[in-house]
Amino acid sequence: MSAPQDPSTMIEGRVVHKVSNALKITFSAGPGDPLATGVQGAGNGLAAKAAILFGFKNGGTGKHRITYADGSVVWVESKNSAPTVLSRGDGTSLATVQRADTSTAVGSTAGTLFHFVPDPEEARTPELFRIVVLDRMGQETGRLDVVRTVGGWSLRRIANDLYNESFWWDRAGQPLPVPILGTRLWLEHPLDPVERDVLLGVCVDIALGLRPYIAVMK
Numbered sequence: 143m144s145a146p147q148d149p150s151t152m153i154e155g156r157v158v159h160k161v162s163n164a165l166k167i168t169f170s171a172g173p174g175d176p177l178a179t180g181v182q183g184a185g186n187g188l189a190a191k192a193a194i195l196f197g198f199k200n201g202g203t204g205k206h207r208i209t210y211a212d213g214s215v216v217w218v219e220s221k222n223s224a225p226t227v228l229s230r231g232d233g234t235s236l237a238t239v240q241r242a243d244t245s246t247a248v249g250s251t252a253g254t255l256f257h258f259v260p261d262p263e264e265a266r267t268p269e270l271f272r273i274v275v276l277d278r279m280g281q282e283t284g285r286l287d288v289v290r291t292v293g294g295w296s297l298r299r300i301a302n303d304l305y306n307e308s309f310w311w312d313r314a315g316q317p318l319p320v321p322i323l324g325t326r327l328w329l330e331h332p333l334d335p336v337e338r339d340v341l342l343g344v345c346v347d348i349a350l351g352l353r354p355y356i357a358v359m360k
Contacts, residue, residue: 151328152171154327155324182204220353239347243357247344259276266358271356283329
């Protein structure tokens with residue numbers, strides 16, 4: 143088993159159904175206990191929760207919750223034709239994400255945090271949507287794969303420069319009746335708390351909110 147070259151960060155999120163029929167994404171940064179979980183519509187009103195419960199809404203807009211292993215919470219308010227709003231559990235504003243043919247995450251102090259643009263070589267395959275993560279200066283700092291089919295979990299293109307052979311999550315998993323099976327995020331550096339919260343919020347926005355972050359996802 144190979145390990146990533148320090149000080150990079152790799153986080154995988156896998157989508158499943160909860161008993162309530164809501165979608166759940168579990169984030170892991172390596173073997174052991176999960177880093178965090180995201181739940182579709184956890185902050186929705188009663189009518190919206192009922193639509194999820196009875197299977198009428200398999201992903202989509204709503205107020206989704208990320209809960210970390212230490213109990214801290216981030217809310218992801220995913221919307222149609224409007225920016226996604228990220229906030230902490232106490233209501234403190236964290237960031238907004240403006241989505242178009244490319245997308246940009248802007249911090250609560252109006253400073254740009256990340257840009258999300260299509261992979262210039264191949265942004266869409268049957269298995270994956272491939273997104274390049276740029277820093278505030280427009281320099282590439284990581285990659286985000288959005289897994290569309292079971293085969294996407296076994297593709298290692300994102301880690302070619304970091305891994306000799308394979309890493310702990312190189313397993314196919316099972317097909318699920320959900321539009322997106324999960325996300326695989328790689329950053330060149332360790333994440334500070336704001337970067338981590340924003341990037342996991344983006345993963346939830348894509349996988350549970352089904353928001354398109356690049357043109358080929360529309």
